[in-house]
Amino acid sequence: MVEYRVGGSLAANDPTYIEREADRTLYRALSQGELCYVLTSRQMGKSSLRLRTRQRLETEGMGRCAAIDLTRIGSQHITPEQWYLGLAFELWRRFGLAQTVNLPVWWQQLGPLPPVQKLSYWMESVLLVAEPDQPLFIFLDEIDGVKGLSFAVEDFFGLVRFCYNQRAENPAYRRLNWALFGVATPRNLVADLQQTPFNIGKAIALAGFSLSEAAPLAAGLLGLADRPDRVLAAVLHWTRGQPFLTQKLCGLIQTAAQNQAIAAGSEARAVERLVRSRLIHHWETQDDPEHLRTIRDRLLVDRLRSGRLLSLHQQLLMQGSLAADGSPEQAELKLSGLAIERDGDLRVANPIYAEIFNHDWVNRCLAQQRPYAVMLQAWVASNFQDDSRLLMGQALQDALHWAAHKSLSDLDYRYLSASQKWDANQVRLELEAKDRANQMLAEAQRRANQIIWFSYLSLGSCLAISLVALLVGLL
Template structure:
């Protein structure tokens, strides 16, 4: 009996992982040319983008081309060295050993022996000397060192500023030591330069070349259409519809092409839109968490929800992106036009950067918008609502308040619910609307308390209180009344103080809200109101310090300065008053806008 063997199915497409050189479905982009030319010319290059955008494939292609020209190239995946419980010495030693192994330096010297003989130097110095040793070993060759997963250094328990500063040092040494003219670095990862190193004086990123990595365009993606010839009557049209769904996202595009190849139905002319949509909904969108293999959508979800301290602000910003109409052309949607495109102006905020690095959004024509229709249907408004409901303890109340146009006070928090919400919000980065809701709740409580205090004050000065002693002439009863009245007055004063503290905290919340959205003038006025109220009462040092810090931060942001001004609270108040008055003299139309704010600037009371 003859056993029949089935030939394994082979797809021209590869879903996940780096595509090797000459892979039939590798799509060359502008980044390929820029990276190759930059490294060949000895430029320090970095490719920072979301996961599964083709960074590894780009690196492999560039390295192959450079190696063919006799350039010594080496690539290190930094996750291989580790981050947990790794000391700086172990980490730098790991770098040297990996470089030695991949460059086959054992033919020339022992990396282990060299490292041990250099133990009188710091780890950073040893790494620097090791790089010099490599350059001396390779004589006239250009040496390119590619470091992948560079964002893994953020998980190390020691500072890595010296490492990045060392890359800058190598470049600065070129004029003094010709050896370093043959050295260049390329960094790849999911990060931004400020994340990796904030010190602008030592950072190498302001002398390096950023390589932008865009989604796949229709013309450059033609190699993908070749693999569809046996599965679609019009493969070019099929590819156009595929790109419409994926927005040119490389991983999703390869996956959708492969799903079409695996599907048993041949796509006839005229059936492209309906059949491809059916495949997208059946195999990607519907039951997406179960169908997400290899993992892609779950990676985006996890980046959206990680770090609970910032999740609400991130989700709220994404919600705003989905609901804010854009009246401009968004090129990546040209294959799959949306009736009313949505997005928000790009401002390089931390939250926008986090969304961009998740891969969920893209930046085009000055706007941040959703990358593609698949993401928009998976992570839709209902999904956002469910996440916020699970996270926010006052979700239903803030929705009711917003629905009323922020006019109905009944949904506002008070009592223990407000106290719990404030405790939950402490230390978190919330959306502007969250801060405004909490601030409105506090101010509402303060207003009600002020009305109560006014009634109490009238009560204490009313004829009724004066007649009280006449009705009880007994000395004993009189003493009891005085004691009771004293306690009532003390409670009255305490309630008045607590109301003022709530008011200060409300303005502090507003200040944080405006600082987060870089509305520096509004932030400074809100902080000024809090500081003025604080000046007129005795309160706890932590509240005073927080209010003072927020006022200083708002002054710094308004002045486009990184340094928060020093000085007493009174000096900061005067400083901010001067800045506001100067600004309003130059921009008189702003006075009208400010008068509409709930914290109207009362110049005669504050800035006198």
């Protein structure tokens, strides 16, 4: 019986391996000597594609291959010297050349050269010499692993680019071919446009399975459904061909239908029931092997960015699609796997994600992130009465800035507008108070003047009276 594979890469001969457009493009590009890279989200089948392509190149005698998972070389405390030598050492072994040269000794003899230069020198004078006839294909997987190192490896990517450019001058380099795989954007990995290999290489897009591509998967449902192809169509409706979800859902159907085969006409309903009960309902506890939690974490882990990512996703949920603009947020959302780009539009990758990471979910996440969470809670606790819990002045301005372009819950808007009103009211009251104070001041002044005039008058009249009295006395 066909067994579906959930998580991890598929062996090259696995019957559930689905060949896609990317298989053909990658193979063609590599055999024509192009520098290829496959940068996409997790669990899209990158490593399986690498395995399959490698096997095809080898069986068709196109050359020798070495595949390296970069997480196996780097670690947090590794030095550049160890990393570059480690890479050379692994390549050396993967090409099966281990016995011919004592690499660490050879490396030491080069003395104090920068390690990237040693690697370059090693490729030219040892690797390409040891294998003088055949093309060599180097597959590097998990290249985003380099971001966890304590030093920048821009030089390394520079070297890959250099090797490619050397082809014009040194024909030996024409035999050296590279394919890079990982979860990253080119800009993430190398900021320097002069060093990046990604603007001269060929990007291989890895899309989900189309219905016709996925057809072989129906073999695992034979005998379990009257119309396996219809079941598969219903699966693809939900997964949009996302490889991990497609395999997982097919596996779930396979188990569930052991007891009762899926009758003609009930395919969509049967599949939907499984999607809802086994994937969407309590997804956080059913997500094993981990897939959805990785997407969630990728959205939420960076506090500074997650607000923007969430609101972008929210816009996708509301509008269905947005024009792809290549912004860093859009790129990150695509890398998380949550969004895909098709025909110039960005949209949520499939209905399963849309149901799990829905409006309510986004609202809850935003709620946890709102800068005024504590104040809001206290305000709600006071039954919306305690005005001292509202925002004012700079705090209000900051909150409004944070809320801009987000679609928040009614409670947020109620709180923010109450705050604005309160703030405006406070300002008005302050003005009025100032007014009143001025009036009082003017009044007081007027009174004071009156008193002064009055006292002048009384003083004058006193003076006049006393003058009269004096005159009367004198007379």
